[in-house]
Amino acid sequence: xxxxxxxxxxxxxxxxxxxxxxxxxxxxxxxxxxxxxxxxxxxxxxxxxxxxxxxxxxxxxxxxxxxxxxxxxxxxxxxxxxxxxxxxxxxxxxxxxxxxxxxxxxxxxxxxxxxxxxxxxxxxxxxxxxxxxxxxxxxxxxxxxxxxxxxxxxxxxxxxxxxxxxxxxxxxxxxxxxxxxxxxxxxxxxxxxxxxxxxxxxxxxxxxxxxxxxxxxxxxxxxxx
Amino acid sequence: xxxxxxxxxxxxxxxxxxxxxxxxxxxxxxxxxxxxxxxxxxxxxxxxxxxxxxxxxxxxxxxxxxxxxxxxxxxxxxxxxxxxxxxxxxxxxxxxxxxxxxxxxxxxxxxxxxxxxxxxxxxxxxxxxxxxxxxxxxxxxxxxxxxxxxxxxxxxxxxxxxxxxxxxxxxxxxxxxxxxxxxxxxxxxxxxxxxxxxxxxxxxxxxxxxxxxxxxxxxxxxxxx
DNA sequence: CCGAATCTGAAGAAATACTGAAGTTGTTCA
DNA sequence: TGAACAACTTCAGTATTTCTTCAGATTCGG
Numbered sequence: 205x206x207x208x209x210x211x212x213x214x215x216x217x218x219x220x221x222x223x224x225x226x227x228x229x230x231x232x233x234x235x236x237x238x239x240x241x242x243x244x245x246x247x248x249x250x251x252x253x254x255x256x257x258x259x260x261x262x263x264x265x266x267x268x269x270x271x272x273x274x275x276x277x278x279x280x281x282x283x284x285x286x287x288x289x290x291x292x293x294x295x296x297x298x299x300x301x302x303x304x305x306x307x308x309x310x311x312x313x314x315x316x317x318x319x320x321x322x323x324x325x326x327x328x329x330x331x332x333x334x335x336x337x338x339x340x341x342x343x344x345x346x347x348x349x350x351x352x353x354x355x356x357x358x359x360x361x362x363x364x365x366x367x368x369x370x371x372x373x374x375x376x377x378x379x380x381x382x383x384x385x386x387x388x389x390x391x392x393x394x395x396x397x398x399x400x401x402x403x404x405x406x407x408x409x410x411x412x413x414x415x416x417x418x419x420x421x422x423x424x425x426x427x428x429x
Numbered sequence: 430x431x432x433x434x435x436x437x438x439x440x441x442x443x444x445x446x447x448x449x450x451x452x453x454x455x456x457x458x459x460x461x462x463x464x465x466x467x468x469x470x471x472x473x474x475x476x477x478x479x480x481x482x483x484x485x486x487x488x489x490x491x492x493x494x495x496x497x498x499x500x501x502x503x504x505x506x507x508x509x510x511x512x513x514x515x516x517x518x519x520x521x522x523x524x525x526x527x528x529x530x531x532x533x534x535x536x537x538x539x540x541x542x543x544x545x546x547x548x549x550x551x552x553x554x555x556x557x558x559x560x561x562x563x564x565x566x567x568x569x570x571x572x573x574x575x576x577x578x579x580x581x582x583x584x585x586x587x588x589x590x591x592x593x594x595x596x597x598x599x600x601x602x603x604x605x606x607x608x609x610x611x612x613x614x615x616x617x618x619x620x621x622x623x624x625x626x627x628x629x630x631x632x633x634x635x636x637x638x639x640x641x642x643x644x645x646x647x648x649x650x651x652x653x654x
Numbered sequence: 655c656c657g658a659a660t661c662t663g664a665a666g667a668a669a670t671a672c673t674g675a676a677g678t679t680g681t682t683c684a
Numbered sequence: 685t686g687a688a689c690a691a692c693t694t695c696a697g698t699a700t701t702t703c704t705t706c707a708g709a710t711t712c713g714g
């Protein structure tokens with residue numbers, strides 16, 4: 205899952221990134237209004253953590269812009285202001301949740317997870333696809349009720365497939381989602397081949413069909429239902 | 430058996446009521462501090478499910494008031510907050526148990542049932558997991574009835590695991606729960622490794638299975654039942 | 655049939671986890 | 685108060701697991 209943290213207090217931004225990386229989110233940052241606009245136009249994020257008190261503009265305007273651009277990213281507003289009007293305005297403009305400073309990082313994490321769950325998976329903690337089921341809370345994957353032990357990357361990969369079910373996802377998109385900035389537009393995709401191979405093998409060894417369909421020259425399509 | 434659910438998130442409150450009714454509890458709700466005080470003064474409840482993060486006041490104050498009024502109601506604290514101090518304060522003030530959000534309704538139900546059983550049959554506050562038992566009042570841990578001497582951190586760690594039974598807890602979350610904000614997103618987790626090692630050793634030396642499962646790259650999962 | 659894309663197993667590199675011991679802090683009790 | 689002890693944290697070295705790279709095999713579309 206990929207996040208954009210829009211926050212100009214470097215210390216806070218860094219600690220959010222550090223925490224969320226450990227929670228296995230892919231994180232990118234923007235320290236200002238303009239940088240955020242740029243990144244949001246270029247990339248897809250599962251959730252944008254938006255501090256509405258930026259130096260170089262009003263975060264609510266940015267929010268307006270995100271929503272006007274028909275971007276489907278989730279948005280969590282972070283604010284030092286406790287004013288009810290900001291909260292209401294934010295939620296009216298389409299933010300998914302609101303978190304006043306100061307906050308516990310674990311609460312931030314829980315809320316972000318909730319937003320993503322709500323937007324991508326209908327709010328459910330357990331996803332089912334044919335003989336496959338995924339418990340988001342326990343971070344566990346089952347085939348016919350039997351636990352399959354996946355590594356971090358394999359789990360992230362599977363999750364990315366599930367919410368792009370039926371769509372072809374390019375290797376570029378996968379790289380961007382699982383690795384962020386530094387790997388997007390990589391020269392080769394050997395590491396993706398390897399992870400896909402391992403994921404396929406683990407699932408099929410446990411008795412699952414192969415729902416990861418290769419689409420020559422395009423990418424992969426997850427075909428379970 | 431009659432419950433009072435003090436919770437201002439209507440969706441959560443409704444789903445608790447719906448679930449608990451099926452478990453044959455009589456349910457009433459209060460969406461705020463003042464409403465709760467009123468109801469508690471007027472009626473007797475077997476157990477009060479108290480969210481300590483209310484809009485209109487601190488839930489811990491309400492708890493203090495319940496206990497000061499010599500009400501004998503059992504109290505289960507529900508909290509999104511993760512600060513250890515809240516937990517400790519809550520239990521010190523006389524709460525019977527503590528359940529962090531998010532939780533499974535089945536777990537809530539089990540804990541409520543346990544509180545009621547305990548209070549009605551004069552038992553002490555004891556959690557049981559296979560050959561492990563934890564006396565919350567005495568803050569003592571037993572393996573097959575034999576006392577295991579744990580340090581404070583080890584005890585807190587074990588307790589935190591039991592609260593999150595079956596879920597993967599990240600080292601971040603552990604750090605934040607046991608040490609508070611300042612450790613969130615810490616650079617290294619050496620101290621967690623050490624405490625986990627010591628806790629594991631003490632429990633296993635006493636004849637317990639190792640219920641603390643390491644999940645590479647994600648954290649730990651407590652697997653007893 | 656050719657070149658490009660994809661797949662595979664194996665090996666090296668990197669990240670994560672564990673351990674014992676040493677250093678530091680805090681508590682207890684004379 | 686301060687010596688003795690317990691608890692906590694840090695550190696350095698080791699073990700384990702995962703990630704990435706690579707070379708060769710296979711498949712695919714034209």
